[in-house]
Structures are given as C-alpha cells and as structure tokens.
Amino acid sequence: MESNFMFAYNHPKFSDRVLRIEVVGEPPDGEVGIQRDTHHKRQSDTDDVTDQGDDSDLIVRVNSIYVNSAILAKRSPFFDKLFTNGMKESNQQDATVRINKSEEAAFMELLGFMYGGNLPTISPTLLDVLVIADKFAVDSCVRRCAELLGSLPMNMEYALLYLDLPSCVSITPEVQSLTDAAKVFICDQFGDITKLQDESTILPLAAIEVLLSSDRLQVASEDAAYDFVLKWAHARYPVPEERREILGPHLLHHVRFPYMSLEKLREVLDDLDHELVSELVNEALWFKADALHRQRALAAESTHKRFTERDYTHRPLKILEFDRPHPQCIVYLDLRREECATKLFPAGQIDSQSFHFGGHRFVLSASYYSNTNTGRHFRLLLRMQPDGSASFPVITCRSCPRMKPSRDFLERYEERSTLRGRNTEVSRSLLDLQWNSFIADKSKYFIDDTLQMRVALTIR
Structure with a gap:
C-alpha cells in the first residue's frame, strides 16, 4: 500500500521546493477537457512545460505551492528530471511548470494523488486527471484512473471519450481496456444496423468507424453494410466535398469490398468517383477471381480487416x-x-x-x-x-x-x-x-x- 503524505502537502516545514504553476489561457479555438491536440501527449522532457517561450503574455495567473521534491520525484520521472537536471543551479528553490487553463483543476488533483493517493469520483474529472497524469508521467495515477473509470457504468458519452484516448495519452494496457470496453458497448448497443433505420444518422463518426471495423457487426451482407455507410454519409455530410473527405480516409477502408456482390461492386463505381474506390474494387475483383491473391490477402488479414469475412445474417x-x-x-x-x-x-x-x-x-x-x-x-x-x-x-x-x-x-x-x-x-x-x-x-x-x-x- 502506498504511503500517505498528505500532511506534507503545501506545508513549508515538510517541503524543500516551491512549485510555480503558470496557468495559460486557451487559444481562441481551444477546447476544454480532453482534446486531440498533441500537447496532451506525455512530455519527453521538461522544456515544453517549463520554458517561458514567447507566449508569456497568455499567462492568466501564477499559483505557487510548497512541494517535497523527493515525494514528487518518486511518483514521476518528469518531476525527478525537473528537480535535478531541470534546475539551472543546484541551490535553486523554485521550479516552474506551465499548464493550460482547462488542465488546472486536474493538475491540482494530480498533485493531491501524488501525496495522498486519493482521486475524485466524478468520471469526467477522472478522465481529465488521467490525461494530465499521462502528460506528467505519473503512471500509478494513470492506472488508478483507468481502474476507477472501468468500474463505472458505461454510456455513449463516455464511450466516445474513451475512443478518443489514444489521441490524447500513451497507450497502456489499462487505457486500452477502456477503449476496448467502449467498442464493446457501441457494438452491443448498435451492432444490429438493421434495427437502426433513421436513428443511424445520430451516431457520430467515431461510433460508425467502430461498428464497421467490428467482426460483430450484424448485417445481412457486405452490400448492406456499404448501403448503410452511404446512407449515413449522405445524411451527415450533405456537401459532396465534405462527404468525400469522410468516406475516403475514415470509412471506405472499413468496408469489406471482397465480400460484396459483383452487382454491388458495379454500383460502387457509379456511386463514387473512381479515385476513391477504383483500387478497392479492383482489389475485391482479384480476391474473388484469383486463388493466390486471395491466399496472400487472407495471410495479411491481421493488418487488413477488409479481407476478413463477417458473420453475415445472410450467407455469402x-x-x-x-x-x-x-x-x-x-x-x-x-x-x-x-x-x-x-x-x-x-x-x-x-x-x-x-x-x-x-x-x-x-x-x-x-x-x-x-x-x-x-x-x-x-x-x-x-x-x-x-x-x-x-x-x-x-x-x-x-x-x-x-x-x-x-x-x-x-x-x-x-x-x-x-x-x-x-x-x-x-x-x-x-x-x-x-x-x-x-x-x-x-x-x-x-x-x-x-x-x-x-x-x-x-x-x-
């Protein structure tokens, strides 16, 4: 069991450093909470969060607290480096970190965890703490946040947030378990696309990608899966240019063209421009016609799920x-x-x-x-x-x-x-x-x- 040092938190008698926390205002297009920006990724060194840089005019406030460098260094290699290599002089008492305004509450929760091992019980806050813990390399906090989040009831809001975690944090087994649980939830809730009808248009892109990439998708045939994708894309992206950008990099490579009928493959060439689908259709035709090509494609199915046959409700x-x-x-x-x-x-x-x-x-x-x-x-x-x-x-x-x-x-x-x-x-x-x-x-x-x-x- 981890020792509890909360008695030393922000107490000058039990501290040897002052941690200067610079809170930076969000950029005009910034988002609150979990974001896709790479600045949420774990820091490889201390420069990104300690360097004053040219954006000091964005600092909205500075908080200073007393910290014990030994306690923080034990919990995090980031702070270990900050309090050793990161100090300009060995007798320097102040250390500086810079965080975004949206990260401030989570960062203070993280400091509390590093001293006492306690975490909030509200899932959105836990998620923010997980992200900031990964950023500052507090692995024990990442694991604990993931464990607590995994024990909470799943819903669509949290499932979508968990799916976004790989863009925000390092992938650990605990984080991967959250992402996997989100995928299972979405497939359980919406896997039978024959029952979705018009409700399918309310599903966001991330959920559609999960459904299409799953072998558990309940669909009569791959023809029906393709029709579902096209219907969803037309409903969510009525502007052709936007729809093309979504279909190309996000959705079409999840459609398993080798298992579509020849009739439907002909329709595909009429529905979409050849630049988007000609290679996929050509690959499907070779798969159907040539045994050697099919054997090679199936050997690579671990990396290309489009060669894996789904358990269709109507047999191919x-x-x-x-x-x-x-x-x-x-x-x-x-x-x-x-x-x-x-x-x-x-x-x-x-x-x-x-x-x-x-x-x-x-x-x-x-x-x-x-x-x-x-x-x-x-x-x-x-x-x-x-x-x-x-x-x-x-x-x-x-x-x-x-x-x-x-x-x-x-x-x-x-x-x-x-x-x-x-x-x-x-x-x-x-x-x-x-x-x-x-x-x-x-x-x-x-x-x-x-x-x-x-x-x-x-x-x-």
Missing part, C-alpha cells in the same frame, strides 16, 4: 456466370455444421445473399422441416421474385452437394426443376435430405465440417 455466395452456349449462372453456397445444428433445428432458416440472373432476384434458403410420414429433413429452397415484366425466361435448375468419399459434386444426386413465368414469388425445392443422416457425426455431406452445395441455373 460464390457465383460464376456464362453466356455461351446458354446463359448460365453457377452458385456455390457453404454452410457450417455448427450453424446447421444450431440455427436450423428445430424451426430455423438460413438465407443466402440474393443474386440476379435472367432479370430476376434469387435467394437460396436452407431449412429444417418435419413430416409425419417421412420424418425430419434438411431442405434447400430456391426462391425467386419476378420483376413483373411480361417476358419471363424458362429457367432450368440443377443442384447437388459435395460428398464423401470422392469429395466431388456428384451429378447422380442432382435434382432438376423448371421455373416458368408467374407474377408472384416462386419457391422450388432443390435438395431434400434425411436430417439424421445429414447431421450425423460421420455424415457424408460435411467435408471439414462444411456443407458445400452447388446450384446451376440455365436459360434455354
């Missing part, structure tokens, strides 16, 4: 399109054994991301169902929504799973269906498998715990 698809000898679309859908067991049984459904073919939108839908005569089943449906036009092509559907032991898509398991023109949604069963054999530990349908399915649509 891999799609190949051909126009000869007939218009054809081959779609690959993978489902993990765990999600089949937990999300399908006893009454669940897993939908794929939608895709377009022949002028219509399609969705693959996996589900569990029970029949009194035939028992329990796994079923894969193809759902189609016509576009309402009079012209409707006849589409032939073929589907099959990849199976053991050959690990091939075995054509003898293909099921053929034909979709004809209607004005309402069309559903067609493509696969129907007995549930017990499908989900069994030694199931022939799961390869490395993944069910891989192929569906081919052909217009003849």
Whole structure:
C-alpha cells in the first residue's frame, strides 16, 4: 500500500521546493477537457512545460505551492528530471511548470494523488486527471484512473471519450481496456444496423468507424453494410466535398469490398468517383477471381480487416456466370455444421445473399422441416421474385452437394426443376435430405465440417 503524505502537502516545514504553476489561457479555438491536440501527449522532457517561450503574455495567473521534491520525484520521472537536471543551479528553490487553463483543476488533483493517493469520483474529472497524469508521467495515477473509470457504468458519452484516448495519452494496457470496453458497448448497443433505420444518422463518426471495423457487426451482407455507410454519409455530410473527405480516409477502408456482390461492386463505381474506390474494387475483383491473391490477402488479414469475412445474417455466395452456349449462372453456397445444428433445428432458416440472373432476384434458403410420414429433413429452397415484366425466361435448375468419399459434386444426386413465368414469388425445392443422416457425426455431406452445395441455373 502506498504511503500517505498528505500532511506534507503545501506545508513549508515538510517541503524543500516551491512549485510555480503558470496557468495559460486557451487559444481562441481551444477546447476544454480532453482534446486531440498533441500537447496532451506525455512530455519527453521538461522544456515544453517549463520554458517561458514567447507566449508569456497568455499567462492568466501564477499559483505557487510548497512541494517535497523527493515525494514528487518518486511518483514521476518528469518531476525527478525537473528537480535535478531541470534546475539551472543546484541551490535553486523554485521550479516552474506551465499548464493550460482547462488542465488546472486536474493538475491540482494530480498533485493531491501524488501525496495522498486519493482521486475524485466524478468520471469526467477522472478522465481529465488521467490525461494530465499521462502528460506528467505519473503512471500509478494513470492506472488508478483507468481502474476507477472501468468500474463505472458505461454510456455513449463516455464511450466516445474513451475512443478518443489514444489521441490524447500513451497507450497502456489499462487505457486500452477502456477503449476496448467502449467498442464493446457501441457494438452491443448498435451492432444490429438493421434495427437502426433513421436513428443511424445520430451516431457520430467515431461510433460508425467502430461498428464497421467490428467482426460483430450484424448485417445481412457486405452490400448492406456499404448501403448503410452511404446512407449515413449522405445524411451527415450533405456537401459532396465534405462527404468525400469522410468516406475516403475514415470509412471506405472499413468496408469489406471482397465480400460484396459483383452487382454491388458495379454500383460502387457509379456511386463514387473512381479515385476513391477504383483500387478497392479492383482489389475485391482479384480476391474473388484469383486463388493466390486471395491466399496472400487472407495471410495479411491481421493488418487488413477488409479481407476478413463477417458473420453475415445472410450467407455469402460464390457465383460464376456464362453466356455461351446458354446463359448460365453457377452458385456455390457453404454452410457450417455448427450453424446447421444450431440455427436450423428445430424451426430455423438460413438465407443466402440474393443474386440476379435472367432479370430476376434469387435467394437460396436452407431449412429444417418435419413430416409425419417421412420424418425430419434438411431442405434447400430456391426462391425467386419476378420483376413483373411480361417476358419471363424458362429457367432450368440443377443442384447437388459435395460428398464423401470422392469429395466431388456428384451429378447422380442432382435434382432438376423448371421455373416458368408467374407474377408472384416462386419457391422450388432443390435438395431434400434425411436430417439424421445429414447431421450425423460421420455424415457424408460435411467435408471439414462444411456443407458445400452447388446450384446451376440455365436459360434455354
């Protein structure tokens, strides 16, 4: 337990120095409290806070208190240097520090902590003390402030302040824990962006960046994540030049373009100028088309989160399109054994991301169902929504799973269906498998715990 020396605080009998505190007025555009200015960063030497410089006319007041140099030097390498190397003469009794007006209250709390170990209990004040403690290298105070702040209830105001800490203080494990807790809070509160609707426009930029950079973002597809970003940017920054400045350096690099559909990637090139997105779209196309490029990108995913697949509420698809000898679309859908067991049984459904073919939108839908005569089943449906036009092509559907032991898509398991023109949604069963054999530990349908399915649509 740290010793309590509050009896010596500002007491001439127990002090050997006078600390001269110069309080400087804020610049015209200064902010109160935590700021993004670099002057809040920890001082590497004493010059920045002791040098009189040319701004002495900004000094609004000077406070002098008696201090014990041994007590302060023990708590802080900054004060240790101030009272040794920082003194012009060995017998000099006064030492000077210069602080901003907004830092004054926090600095006095810091001095009190260095003597007695006590801190305020109000969270905004604690946050200011943490920043000033980092500036003057009082690590024990930084740790204690972070511990106290971490024990308090989180809300949006404090979460945004904690997110700003890396721009204000040195990153320590304690400070990082506050920032991490803020990110968790924001994701818990707003992670399901499908429920935000118009409320999303009230979220500040820092919160949007946290959501987009998180693997926990709840979103149907990366297409939907991109639409969310664009909607938010248009609502918050109606001026095109300002919106471009926000999208470029802040938001677009959080969008995971490699997992967007080809259709949406084409839209991106129409929505935004090529200078902003051409490199990202090109990178996404290489990721989709080239296995070696994809392997290298995934190897670098620790530094580039845009290559990491989110846990989308609608499963991603891999799609190949051909126009000869007939218009054809081959779609690959993978489902993990765990999600089949937990999300399908006893009454669940897993939908794929939608895709377009022949002028219509399609969705693959996996589900569990029970029949009194035939028992329990796994079923894969193809759902189609016509576009309402009079012209409707006849589409032939073929589907099959990849199976053991050959690990091939075995054509003898293909099921053929034909979709004809209607004005309402069309559903067609493509696969129907007995549930017990499908989900069994030694199931022939799961390869490395993944069910891989192929569906081919052909217009003849």
